[in-house]
Amino acid sequence: MIGAGKIKQYSNVLDKPLSKGKQEVSLSAFAFLFSELVQYNQTQVDNIAELERRLEDAGYAVGARVLELLCHRDKGNRRETRLLGILSFVHSTVWKVLFGKVADSLEKGTEHEDEYMISEKELLVNRFISIPKDMGTFNCGAFVAGIVRGVLDGAGFPAVVTAHFVPIEGQQRPRTTILIKFAEEVFPGVYDVCSVGAKKRSKVRLSLR
Amino acid sequence: MATTACFIIVSRNCIPIYEAEVGSAPKREDAAQLHQFVLHAALDIVQDLAWTTSAMFLKAIDRFNDLVVSVYVTAGPSHMFNNDISQCLPQTG
Numbered sequence: 264m265i266g267a268g269k270i271k272q273y274s275n276v277l278d279k280p281l282s283k284g285k286q287e288v289s290l291s292a293f294a295f296l297f298s299e300l301v302q303y304n305q306t307q308v309d310n311i312a313e314l315e316r317r318l319e320d321a322g323y324a325v326g327a328r329v330l331e332l333l334c335h336r337d338k339g340n341r342r343e344t345r346l347l348g349i350l351s352f353v354h355s356t357v358w359k360v361l362f363g364k365v366a367d368s369l370e371k372g373t374e375h376e377d378e379y380m381i382s383e384k385e386l387l388v389n390r391f392i393s394i395p396k397d398m399g400t401f402n403c404g405a406f407v408a409g410i411v412r413g414v415l416d417g418a419g420f421p422a423v424v425t426a427h428f429v430p431i432e433g434q435q436r437p438r439t440t441i442l443i444k445f446a447e448e449v450f451p452g453v454y455d456v457c458s459v460g461a462k463k464r465s466k467v468r469l470s471l472r
Numbered sequence: 473m474a475t476t477a478c479f480i481i482v483s484r485n486c487i488p489i490y491e492a493e494v495g496s497a498p499k500r501e502d503a504a505q506l507h508q509f510v511l512h513a514a515l516d517i518v519q520d521l522a523w524t525t526s527a528m529f530l531k532a533i534d535r536f537n538d539l540v541v542s543v544y545v546t547a548g549p550s551h552m553f554n555n556d557i558s559q560c561l562p563q564t565g
Contacts, residue, residue, distance in 0.1 A: 327548060334528075334547030341526045343546050411557075419523075419550040 264272050270277070271400020283380070287363075294391045301392070301403060307326045316396045319409035329357060341471075345450065349418050353411055354381055361410070377445040381411070387440045402426045404439050411441055421446040478507040484549035486515050507539070511553045514541045518551055 304317045308395055334342060337356055343349040354369040372378030384402045404426030412424040422445045428437040476495030483489045491508075514534040521533055534541040544552040550554045 264504065331546060331548045340528050342522075342528060344523050419502050419549065 282295070283336070290387075293387075297403075297406070298387055298391065300406075311367040311398055313410045315401060315405040318405040319405065319412065322406040322409020322411075323416070326415075328411065329360070329414075330414045330417040333357065333360060346420060346445075349415060349420055350379060352406070353414055355441050357410070357414060371440040372442075375444070377449065379443045379445075381412075381441040383439050383441075385436060386426075389439060395461065400428070402428055404441065412445065415445075420449050422449070478511070478552045480511055482515070482551050484562075486512075489550075492524060510534075510536045510539055511541060514543070514553065515551075518543050518553075519544065522551075533536075 300321065301314075301318070302312055306389070308317065309312045333356055334340065335353075337360070338352075343352050350369060353366075355365045356363065358366040366381045367383050370382070371379045372380060386407055388406055389403050392403050394403075408424040408426040412422060415422045415424070422443050424441060425442050427440050427442060429440050430437040476493055477559070479490075479492045479494055480488050481490040488508075513536070517534050518530070521530060528546065529542075529544050530541050531542045533543055541553060
């Protein structure tokens, strides 16, 4: 629109405020790109574990960058130093920016203290993918698991993150659960600063909807 | 009045990836690498301090004689150090 108003000119590019970026990207374009990514990796590997690892590594790079970007753009230059803080950051902010909605739920594991789960009815990346029977338990959500791992690693909470299918009765397609298992060093120190998780025993399920 | 500052960006595993001298002081022969030692020593302090606050800019975390170290911690695993060397004016505060 010519002449609609004067946009403030910044003399120094560093003074310009951070742009919001493109809010929406075409879903079909992304689905196409992701399917090509999976197919390309399929030609390079011999087994499923290697394929999952490659998808995870691709996601790790995304996660590392998303953490830095969102810290400046959405969080106003504040870092996360607490475990629950970073988990809810992943569950809401990261999911909202990447997939347009917050994740379905965030739960604390019942058997082990250091396990957390983010579940989603249908991961966006899996929506247009069907897994053949002979590939067993392979889950393309490994890409998303890699993103989560990248965010947690960058923030200083090393973890092993995997994606699993959880069949739910009454539904045709299984839920996807991202299982986060934190490394040893996260837990001794974190119990001091993690005010909620430390006091309760492992039977508690912390559910954020 | 000559003031230099040394600016270093450190990545994870404490490896410096960028270094710059800002300011107009002449090169000091006797203390050529002094600022690097000082900043390296401040790394431990930063690593502990970074967990106590969610702010990103930490001001004046460490001193060495008249050199003051401040650091900007990023969300990812890197830090940016700034070391002020003031040759004529003593540091206050």
